[in-house]
Amino acid sequence: MNETPVIDKNEIQTQRAVMELVRSSFDGSAPKALVETYGCQQNVNDSQRLRGMLAEMGYAFTENREEADLILMNTCAVRDNAEQRVFGNLGALKRLKAVKPGMIIGVCGCMAQQEHIAERIRAKYRHVDLIFGTHALYRFPSLLAEALEHRSRVVDISGEGAIAEGLPVKYDEGVKAFVSIMYGCNNFCSYCVVPYVRGRERSRLAEDVLAEVRELARRGVREVMLLGQNVNSYGNDRGETDAFAELLRRVNEVEGIERIRFMSSHPKDLSESLLLAMSQCPKVCRQLHLPVQSGSDRVLRDMNRRYTAERYLSIVRRARELMPDISLTTDIIVGFPTEERADFEDTLKILREVRFDSIFSFIFSPREGTPAARLKSAATDEEKAAWFQEMLDLQNQISADINAKCVGEVQEILVEGESRHEADMLFGRNSANKIVNFRGDISLKDKLVKVRITKAQTWILYGELI
Ligand code: SF4
Known part of the structure; x- marks a missing residue:
């Protein structure tokens, strides 16, 4: 066990002092910042830290790129399509920078942390002012101050990653x-x-x-x-x-x-x-996201997941023994390079056996620098696409069946606001994190209410307020 690396309090104080300096350098109206987030919840949380630091530095926020004085892309490296979207958006910003040369464009997060990506941005996207990786997030105030002061490109993808407490969060x-x-x-x-x-x-x-x-x-x-x-x-x-x-x-x-x-x-x-704690803590939602990735022991071994399908199923059985109403969701990769039809059928088997409430599934996307990226694929792209569709069809049926069984139940819903898709309806989420639409007054927003489920679709439930 190594000691957990923690950023020294003095360093956090230094960053706080820099934030104050940047704030005092703006005279007149507050500049506007736009932070665009790609990828997972961890990135959403990191963006809240970036916005917290920007707010301390005197920035206001906008969702409009044309209005922004600073655009920061907090990127994701987990799949190729997220990366391509970032490169596409970066290309589009070149025109904006040409008409507004004073604006700062930054790229941070998981993509920027990779040397080959940082190099590509450096070489091909010369309008990008700021490139920094996940490990430099707490140094953002200093990096931005440098870019603002010297009007030259600042790159920081160094460091090993450490805990940084005491920075603002928005x-x-x-x-x-x-x-x-x-x-x-x-x-x-x-x-x-x-x-x-x-x-x-x-x-x-x-x-x-x-x-x-x-x-x-x-x-x-x-x-x-x-x-x-x-x-x-x-x-x-x-x-x-x-x-x-x-x-x-x-x-x-x-x-x-x-x-x-x-x-x-x-x-x-x-x-x-953990299962006991979940079952004994009334505030812990009856929902477990447990990524299985594949139902084939051979593929699981090649993925270096270090469990078997049977071990996974034994966890599911125990979770259901302790919490019979638990909702299960999972992640699945289709078309891992060593996956063959028989392996894919093992995945379908685990879907039928567990009956997940929903799945998050993707076709394998090779990531540079990982061992799997060097493997040759056993299946063709057409086969993978067909398997993917076959799995979605099966899962849609399972999800619809599970939801149909909710009709008649009274569920506790945390109301989030007006439905974006259904006129005159509120929406909220149940303990299983499923969306429930129902009629009610907007004053119920942010409250926990009881709703009787009256109708079920594959992804959404409908109900009436009790
Ligand atoms: S557990 Fe595996 S899939 Fe999840 S972040 Fe770590 S390496 Fe990636």
């Missing part, structure tokens, strides 16, 4: 919030770039996590999502065992918080004590 509006409990990943699944761009696992101290949750509750947040690449190994880097189960119990005691969710969980690290 949370999104509403009663739900993300709370990162750890960063990085030690697992090195053979297809995944995350351990290379986010570094080794670093767990925040439970006291720091709890202080943030209490502060969120004080601000009116009712639901927290605890985030980590693998929350089940929370505390391992500090030599603790079963620390996540213990953290869950302590968050459950925070007054004002009414719902707790978490993601992601690696099946190899999911413990009996």
Whole structure:
């Protein structure tokens, strides 16, 4: 076990002083910033930190690129299509920069952390002023100050990744919030770039996590999502065992918080004590996102996942024994290079056996620098696309069947606002995180209400307020 790296308090003070300096350098109206986020919840949370620092530096915010004085793209490296979107958007910003040369364009996050991507941006996108990786996030004020002062390009993809407490966060509006409990990943699944761009696992101290949750509750947040690449190994880097189960119990005691969710969980690290904590903590939602990735032991081995299909199923059985109403969701990769038809059928088998509420599935996307990117594919692109569709058809049927069984149930819904798709309806989410539409007054927004489910579709439920 190595010591968990933590950024020194003096360094955080330095960044705070730089924020003050930047703020005082703006005279007149506040400049406007736009932070665009790609990828996972961890990135959404990082963007809230970037916005927090920008707000301290005196920036106001806009969603309109033409209006912005600073555009920052917080990028994702997990799949190729997210990367291509970033490059496309960066290309489009060249014209904007030509008419507004004073604007700052920055690229940060997982893509920027990779040397070959940073090099490509440096060489081909000369209108980008600022490139920094995930490990330099806490140094953003200094990097921006340098770009503003010298009007020259600033690049920082150095560092190893460390915990930085005490920086400002600008949370999104509403009663739900993300709370990162750890960063990085030690697992090195053979297809995944995350351990290379986010570094080794670093767990925040439970006291720091709890202080943030209490502060969120004080601000009116009712639901927290605890985030980590693998929350089940929370505390391992500090030599603790079963620390996540213990953290869950302590968050459950925070007054004002009414719902707790978490993601992601690696099946190899999911413990009996975590399932017990989930079942015994009334605020923990009856929902478990447990990425299986494949139903074939051979493919799981090639993915370096370190569990078998049977081990996965035994966790599901135990979770259902303790929480019969638990909703299960998963991630699946179709077309991993060594996957053959028989392996894919094992995945269909696990779908039929578990009957997930929903799945998040993708066709394998090779990531430079990972072992799987060097493997030759057994199946053709056409075969992979056909398998993918076959799996979606099966899952849609399962999801629709599960939802149909909800009709008649009375469920507790956290109301999020007016439905964007159904006129005169409110929408909220149940404990399983499914959207429920129903008629009601907007004054119910942000409240927990009881709704009887009257109609079910594959992805959405409808109901009436009780
Ligand atoms: S557990 Fe595997 S898939 Fe998840 S972030 Fe770590 S390496 Fe990637």
